[in-house]
Amino acid sequence: MTRTLILMRHAKSSWDHPALSDHDRPLNKRGRAAAVALGGWLRDAGWQPDQALVSDSIRTRATFAGLDLPIEAEFTGALYHANPTDMQLVLEMARGDTVLMIGHNPGISEFAEILARTPPDHRKFHDFPTGATIVLRFDIDTWDALDTGQGEVLDFITPRDLTDTPPE
Secondary structure, three states, X not given: OOEEEEEEEOOOEOOOOOOOOHHHOOEOHHHHHHHHHHHHHHHHHOOOOOEXXXXXXXXXXXXXXXXXXXXXXXXXXXXXXXXXXXXXXXXXXXXXXXXXXXXXXXXXXXXXXXXXXXXOOOOOOOOOXXXXXXXXXXXXXXXXXXXXXXXXXXXXEOHHHHOOOOOO
């Protein structure tokens, strides 16, 4: 049996209100557009998660909402600025065959790097900019059998690949 993991960094957030806590920062206009574009890409590419594990921050919640997927998200503080070890612990409890996990850097990019057997041939993979998304397949029966270096990269994309927006 196989399991598929979609790791996504939240879309671009706003810094317009410096008094807001980091946890409470919303998406900016470009981030909202990127989330919608990423949702379209997921649907068009056939990457349909049956479970979503999402950091409980405002920007990750808004990213998930913009994707407009036909599933409910499980929002958890355990993914807010989580490191790869904590992300793996959350994932090991997953029930879905295809799981979407939305989080933050540096944890999400580090997690992608240690899970991938071979990194994707994309110039932005190691930067993992906002909205970056990787799709990995694992030959495992349950998520608690996940180990590093096992993931076959099926896809990798950034919002810039989907739109004509200027670079950050």
